[in-house]
Amino acid sequence: MMRKHASIPAEWWADFLLNQYSRSRRLGYLLSGVVLVLLPVFTILDATLVSYSNGELIWKHILLRLPAAILATTFLLLHHKKSPDFWAYPLLLTLNLSIVGMMAAMFVLHYSEQGGHLLYITQGLTLAIIAVATATVYGVRDLVLIYGLPFMAVIAFIVFSGSPVPDNPIHLIFIPAAMGIGLVIATMLYQEHRRTFIASQQLEHSALTDALTGLPNRRSMQTHLQAEWSRAKRDEQCFAVLMADLDHFKAVNDQHGHEVGDEVLTILASRFTTTLRGGDRVARWGGEEFLLLIPNATVESAMAVAEKVRRVVAEPTFATSAGHLAVTLSLGVALHRQTESIDEVISRADKALYRAKLEGRNRAVLADR
Numbered sequence: 001m002m003r004k005h006a007s008i009p010a011e012w013w014a015d016f017l018l019n020q021y022s023r024s025r026r027l028g029y030l031l032s033g034v035v036l037v038l039l040p041v042f043t044i045l046d047a048t049l050v051s052y053s054n055g056e057l058i059w060k061h062i063l064l065r066l067p068a069a070i071l072a073t074t075f076l077l078l079h080h081k082k083s084p085d086f087w088a089y090p091l092l093l094t095l096n097l098s099i100v101g102m103m104a105a106m107f108v109l110h111y112s113e114q115g116g117h118l119l120y121i122t123q124g125l126t127l128a129i130i131a132v133a134t135a136t137v138y139g140v141r142d143l144v145l146i147y148g149l150p151f152m153a154v155i156a157f158i159v160f161s162g163s164p165v166p167d168n169p170i171h172l173i174f175i176p177a178a179m180g181i182g183l184v185i186a187t188m189l190y191q192e193h194r195r196t197f198i199a200s201q202q203l204e205h206s207a208l209t210d211a212l213t214g215l216p217n218r219r220s221m222q223t224h225l226q227a228e229w230s231r232a233k234r235d236e237q238c239f240a241v242l243m244a245d246l247d248h249f250k251a252v253n254d255q256h257g258h259e260v261g262d263e264v265l266t267i268l269a270s271r272f273t274t275t276l277r278g279g280d281r282v283a284r285w286g287g288e289e290f291l292l293l294i295p296n297a298t299v300e301s302a303m304a305v306a307e308k309v310r311r312v313v314a315e316p317t318f319a320t321s322a323g324h325l326a327v328t329l330s331l332g333v334a335l336h337r338q339t340e341s342i343d344e345v346i347s348r349a350d351k352a353l354y355r356a357k358l359e360g361r362n363r364a365v366l367a368d369r
């Protein structure tokens with residue numbers, strides 16, 4: 001039995017697919033180069049090593065190799081264009097299918113030829129290399145297609161053609177042996193690739209997530225702010241920044257301990273996430289301070305979000321291990337001006353938050369425009 005795949009969480013599948021596309025592109029690029037070098041070499045080797053009984057045979061060989069050569073050239077040309085990667089895997093698959101098909105056809109052509117066994121060996125080994133290249137991208141699944149069809153065709157030919165057995169049939173064993181080795185190596189490399197992908201995703205996730213609340217952290221929010229700032233500039237839209245800070249949180253820590261303080265922060269985070277709409281974002285900006293980003297906002301919509309958040313925090317009370325605690329939140333709301341930087345809009349939201357605290361807390365205050 002094959003080892004079970006390292007499982008990739010559903011939310012990472014899109015990233016994994018993108019990763020596979022770009023891997024296909026890199027592998028396909030390499031493979032196309034190898035193919036374009038090997039095809040002429042094989043043609044010359046065939047012409048010198050195999051005594052053709054028929055002068056037309058060399059042209060048949062060239063014609064059989066043409067589809068693979070065209071596909072490899074197409075791959076190299078597309079690779080050099082600055083385009084997205086989605087074409088790379090289907091093209092890599094087609095290229096490999098054309099190579100394996102070509103080899104199967106040459107096998108059939110040479111099956112009963114004197115001295116043809118040399119070809120069986122080189123063909124078998126080349127198949128193994130191609131198998132590894134392809135299967136490391138998508139696992140062994142697609143090898144069924146790449147190998148299955150040409151392989152069945154070759155078996156059918158051997159069984160039904162009634163051709164005489166070649167002089168050295170023992171060499172035929174190289175083909176399934178090379179395929180088997182290729183399959184094992186490909187599976188191992190594919191598993192390794194999945195594990196590396198998962199590890200790098202976990203690393204990236206933890207670098208962008210606040211460990212206590214599970215919310216995006218400041219670094220993550222800075223990326224979103226930058227993206228929103230660019231979009232707002234391009235589309236001439238406004239976004240709003242809400243700076244939210246728990247009221248008298250020090251007292252919670254002092255009276256009930258840091259652990260209970262942590263519980264309050266975690267409950268607060270879950271209230272944020274259940275209250276905000278899909279496009280809105282929230283991050284833990286620091287300590288007990290949270291930054292909310294509302295895209296495509298007006299003064300009215302931003303204040304409505306701030307008020308809604310304030311209300312869902314104020315009520316109901318927070319169920320902690322120290323009992324039900326009344327918690328409130330103050331917010332500073334700033335609408336981004338077309339001419340100002342991210343730091344400037346955050347600074348205005350901060351000043352509005354400061355005013356909210358001064359004016360008695362548990363309220364949202366709009367920044368000066």
Ligand SMILES: Nc1nc2c(ncn2[C@@H]2O[C@H](COP(=O)(O)OP(=O)(O)OP(=O)(O)O)[C@@H](O)[C@H]2O)c(=O)[nH]1
Pocket residue numbers: 212245246247248249250251253257258259260261262265286287288357361
């Ligand atoms: N439990 C816990 N406390 C934190 C964390 N981060 C910051 N704090 C605490 O948050 C408190 C913030 O205190 P202050 O800045 O005085 O603010 P405050 O008591 O909320 O008062 P106002 O903001 O003026 O309403 C400090 O006691 C910090 O130790 C954390 O991750 N966990």
